[in-house]
Amino acid sequence: MITRVHRRGSRVGGLLRYLWGPGKAEEHTDPHLVAAWDGAGLLPDLGPKVTASGRRDFRVLTALLEQPVRAGYRPPNKFVWHASMRLAPEDRHRTISDSTWAGMAVQMLTEVGIATTATDPGLRWIAMRHADDHVHIVATLVREDGRTNWMRNDYRRCVEATYNVARRYNLHRRVPPADRTAHRHPHPVEVSKARRTGRAQTPRDELRRRVRRAVAAAGSEEEFFTLLREAGVLVRLRRSGTDVEQITGYAVALPGARTAGGHPVYFGGGRLAADMTLPKLRLRWGTTAPQPAAPPVGRSERVEAMRQAAKVATAAADDIRGAARTEPGRAQATAVAAADLLTSLAYAMEGDRRGPLHRAAEVFDRAARDLYGRVRRPTGRSQEMRAMSRLVALMGRITGDDDAIAALALVMDLARLADTLEQLRTAQQRLHQAEAARAAAVALRLVAGGRQPAVTLPLTATPTSEPTVGGGRRAGRGR
Secondary structure (H helix, E strand, C coil), rough: CCCCCCCCEECCHHHHHCCCCCCCCCCCCEEEEEEEEEEEHHHHHHHEEEEECEEEEEHHHHHHHHHHHHHHHHHCCCEEEEEEEECCCHHHCCCCEEEHHHHHHHHHHHHHHCCCCCCCCCCCCEEEECCEEEEHHHEECCCCCCCEECCCHHHHHHHHHHHHHHHHCCCCCCCCCCCCCCCCCCHHHHHHHHHCCCCCCCCCHHHHHHHHHHHHHHCCCCHHCCCCCCCCEEEEEEECCCCCCEEEEEEEECCCCCCCCCCCCCCEEHHHCCCCHHHEEEEEECCCCCCCCCCCCCCHHHHHHHHHHHHHHHHHHHHHHHHHCHHHHHHHHHHHHHHHHHHHHHHHHHHCCCHHHHHHHHHHHHHCCCCHHHHCCCCCCHHHHHHHHHHHCCCCCCCHHHHHHHHHHHHHHHHHHHHHHHHHHHHHHCCHHHHCCCCCCCCHHHCCCCCCCCCCCCCCCCCCCCCCCCCCCCCCCCC
16 A cells, blocks of 8 residues: 655645546546544535536535635645555455545544544544545645644655554555665656667766776775776866865766766766765775785686685675674674675676676665665675675676686575575664565576576565666655
8 A cells, every 4th residue: 555645736626526526547436435534423414415417516525624724824825735545456356445444544644643633623634435446635734723734744754654554454565664775866857868868877877887886896985986987987076175185075977968068967976876975985995095906817716706705795694693683883884895795796797788687786785775875884894895896896707607607606695695684674674675685685596596587676665776767756755
C-alpha cells in the first residue's frame, strides 16, 4: 500500500465533483463515503444527494468542509489537501470492506495529524471510495479553532504512517519511509535535455559513475584527480580564500555537456552524491599522503590478488557481524570499503560496459552507504579492503580463464558479504537498504554462476541503479 499526496487546491467543490464523477483515467463506480471527521454519526447524511434532475448536490458537503476556512484567521490560499491510499497489485485480490478501509484511513490520518480526538476537533476531512483498490481523502487545512495546519513534510509522514498501517493489516507490499541513502536524481530539465541530445544518461549520472570509479581506485586526492582526468572528466578545483595552496573542494564536467553559451556544466561532488564531497572523501581514504603506483602485473599476480581480496572479503563479513551491535561505525566503514572493492572488480571484469556486475555494484553501494551522507572514520579492516580495491583497479582488465575463475570466486564471497549486510540493515530497521543488499546478493550469485541477472530493486525500495533518460522520477522523493 502507498499513499500519494496530490497537489493542493482552493476549490473543494471542484474536487468533490471530480471524485463523484465518471473519472478521466479510470471508471468511478459506486462512489460513497467510508469515513469522515465526526465519526459514523454524520456519515449517512454527508454524502452528496442525487437531485430530481439526476445530478448530485455537493453544496452541503462543500459548505461543511469550508466552514472552518471561512471562519479562520488568515487562511491559506490553497487550503484543500488531497491524498489517495492505494493497494499494491499483489493485495488487490483481497476483498476489503468499507469499515476496513475506514479503519486504515483513520489510523493513517491520525498518525499524520489530520484526524484527531473528540476533545481536539482539528481538521475536517472525508474518505471516499469509488473503486475496490483505493480511497481518496479530502481535508481542509484550517482547524475548528481557526488555526492553520500547514501539513509540512506531509509526504514523508504519510509514507511512514501508511507503512505502519500496512504492517497492522498484514498487507504484502509495505513501502518503508525514506532513509536518505539514495543518490540525488537528475532534475526533469536534465532528463529532457539528455533525451534531446541523444544521451543514454544525463551528465550527472555519467559523472557519478566515473567519480565512483575514481574514488574506489584512488589512494589519495592527488591520485583521485589524476584518475578523473584520465577518464576524460574536466576537473575544476576550489581553493581556499586565505591559502591558495589549500584545496577545499572540486567540481567535474563532461567535455560534451555544455550550456547554450558553450560553457561546461560543472557539478560539485555534493551534487552528485551526499558522500562525494572532498572532506568526506578525505575521511574515507583515511590519508592524504600519495600512494606509490603499482608495477605492471601479469596473470599470476592477478590471480593471487583475487585470492587475497577474497580472503579479505570473508574476513570483512565476519568483522561486520562481530561489530554490528557494539561498534556500528566500524561495520559501516567496512561496508563502504566493500562497495569500493565491488566497483573496482566490476570495471576489471566488464570494463566500461554497463553489464550486470556494474548494476549489482550500484545496488550494493546503496546498501552500504550511511544515513544522510555521513562517512565513518576508517578502520584497519576498511583500509585493508580499500587496499584490495585499489589493487584490483590497478591490475587491469581480466582476460584469461585462470584470473576469471578467481574473480568469480571473489564475486561469490562478495555475495556472502551482501547477505551479512542485509542482516545488519534489517537489524537497524533500514529496510530500503536491506532490500538493496538482498537484491545485490541475488545478482552477484547469478553473475558468479554465469547467468545474466536483471538487477532491479523491489518496488518497496527506492531505485538505486542510475536512472536512464526515460525515467521520470521526481527529484527528492523517496531519498
